[in-house]
Structures are given as C-alpha cells and as structure tokens.
Amino acid sequence: MAETKAYQTFRGESDWLNVALQLMDVSIKGTNRLLGKEYKHGDKTKTIAEALSTTVAEHPHLNHQVRQYESVVGQTRNKMTEYAVNYLYVLWTNYLHSLLKEMVRHNSNSIIFLNSIDRTINIGGIPIEELTDLNSSIKIRKTIVKKVYCHIESISSSRKLMKPLLDHTNINVPQATQDDAFGYLDIRNLLIHNHGFVDRNFIDKYRGRFPGWRAGQKVVRSYQLYCDMFNAINTLCKTIDAALIRDGFVTPIH
Numbered sequence: 001m002a003e004t005k006a007y008q009t010f011r012g013e014s015d016w017l018n019v020a021l022q023l024m025d026v027s028i029k030g031t032n033r034l035l036g037k038e039y040k041h042g043d044k045t046k047t048i049a050e051a052l053s054t055t056v057a058e059h060p061h062l063n064h065q066v067r068q069y070e071s072v073v074g075q076t077r078n079k080m081t082e083y084a085v086n087y088l089y090v091l092w093t094n095y096l097h098s099l100l101k102e103m104v105r106h107n108s109n110s111i112i113f114l115n116s117i118d119r120t121i122n123i124g125g126i127p128i129e130e131l132t133d134l135n136s137s138i139k140i141r142k143t144i145v146k147k148v149y150c151h152i153e154s155i156s157s158s159r160k161l162m163k164p165l166l167d168h169t170n171i172n173v174p175q176a177t178q179d180d181a182f183g184y185l186d187i188r189n190l191l192i193h194n195h196g197f198v199d200r201n202f203i204d205k206y207r208g209r210f211p212g213w214r215a216g217q218k219v220v221r222s223y224q225l226y227c228d229m230f231n232a233i234n235t236l237c238k239t240i241d242a243a244l245i246r247d248g249f250v251t252p253i254h
Contacts, residue, residue: 002252006098007241013091014230021084025223028077035069048072081221082196085188085229089158092185092233096161099240102250158185171243173236181236183209184229190219 003011031052038044038051048069049055049062056063064072159182166173183206190196200215219225245252 002245002254004099004102004241004245004250005253006095006102007237008253009098010091010095010237014088014234017084017087017091018230021080021223021226024080028073028080032069032073035066035073038066039069042066077223078221081223081226082191084226085191088226088230088233089185089188092237093158095237096158096165099244099250100161100165103244106250165240169244169247169249171240171247171249173239173243177236177239179209180232184232187219187225187229191221196221 035048035051038046042051044065044067046066047056047062048064048066049059051066051069052062054062062072162178186202186205190198190202196219198213198215198217198219203213203215206213244250
C-alpha cells in the first residue's frame with residue numbers, strides 16, 4: 001500500500017507504543033489481581049515490593065503497604081495513560097512536520113502554504129512572500145527549502161499547521177474525522193495544562209461527542225482512552241496521507 005515516509009515513520013513508532021501500552025495494561029491488571037488477593041487473604045502491612053517478589057532496596061518507591069494497593073495501581077494507570085497520550089501527540093506533530101517537508105521536497109513551490117499560517121513570517125530576514133518569488137534558481141531554492149524546513153520544525157501547534165495544509169491542497173478530509181481527532185488532542189491538553197479537569201470550553205466544543213462529560217470532572221485516564229485517541233489520530237493521518245498521494249502533492253513509497 002502506498003504511503004508517505006512521514007506516515008511510515010508514524011506507523012512504525014506508534015506500533016511499538018501500542019505494544020508497550022498493551023503490555024503495561026496486561027501487567028497492571030495482573031498486578032492489581034495479585035495485590036488484591038494479598039490484601040484479602042494475606043498481610044496488609046507487607047510492602048508492595050515484597051508482595052511482588054522484589055525488595056524495597058531494589059525498588060524503593062514500592063515501599064507502600066499492600067493496604068494502599070488500589071491507590072498505587074490507580075495512579076500508575078493514570079500516569080501511563082498520560083505518558084502515552086502525550087507521546088502520541090508528539091508522534092502526530094512529527095507526522096505533520098515530516099509531511100510538510102515531503103510536500104516541499106516534492107514541489108518547492110509548496111512553501112507558499114506558510115503564507116496561510118502567518119504573512120509576517122520571515123526566514124533569514126526575508127519575508128515569506130519574497131522568498132516565494134525568489135524560489136527559482138536551484139541554489140537559491142535549496143537554501144530556501146533548508147530554511148523552510150527549520151521554520152516548519154519551530155511550529156508546535158498542529159492546528160496551526162493543519163488548516164493551511166488543507167486550504168493549500170484543497171484535499172477532502174471529512175470534518176467528522178478532523179473533529180474526532182482534535183477532540184482527543186484537546187483531552188491531551190486538559191491532561192497536560194488543566195491537571196486533567198474538564199473545563200467549560202471543552203464541554204461547549206464537544207458536548208455532542210462526549211455527552212456524559214461535565215465541567216469540573218476529572219478525565220478518566222485509561223487504556224481505552226489511549227486506544228480511542230490512537231484510532232482517531234491514525235484515521236486522520238491515513239486520510240490525509242491517501243488524499244495527498246492521490247492528488248500528487250507528495251511522492252509515495254511502497
């Protein structure tokens with residue numbers, strides 16, 4: 001199946017992330033069962049390290065007593081979900097950066113899309129509109145493309161990259177596919193920037209997509225949340241990829 005180098009990298013990295021999360025999910029569930037059994041039928045004052053056949057000397061942060069296992073397991077699940085969600089966001093942003101570089105490599109005139117992000121952009125002291133006009137000779141073009149690559153890397157907002165990409169290429173990406181992915185990206189923002197609490201702005205934007213959610217509640221951090229986020233972002237990436245290949249904006253690999 002034809003795909004961009006950017007998506008191939010995203011797929012490879014996210015495959016291993018999924019392996020790690022599935023292994024962690026199985027491990028956490030097994031640990032929870034084992035500690036629960038110790039809590040009900042064993043010594044509640046034993047350390048979690050001891051209950052898991054290790055030592056506090058080797059794993060000093062597992063010095064909590066078994067009586068606290070539910071809290072420890074719950075916090076572990078929360079943290080693993082947060083790490084995975086945040087890393088998936090990094091992979092998504094890297095995909096966009098790489099994809100835009102592939103577009104410029106395929107056709108250096110694609111640098112004009114930067115006008116849609118911010119007309120005040122200047123690269124090496126030269127306004128982006130002037131760079132577009134200068135983009136003619138091979139030597140100048142190579143220099144401009146190199147500078148544009150660096151500028152693309154500096155844009156951290158995926159929304160800031162997505163809209164001009166869609167406007168410039170006019171590819172068809174269903175709004176529902178975009179909304180689904182960005183809903184989960186906004187959940188990531190709640191976890192990172194709002195201590196995991198759902199705010200009124202999120203509810204106003206996604207009431208129909210997350211009907212049971214209420215402002216002030218905590219996002220339930222779980223393996224399923226990560227899976228739903230991955231499926232939404234992966235669908236968006238594959239949709240963008242296929243459309244750009246079909247319309248000739250990038251050179252696919254097989």
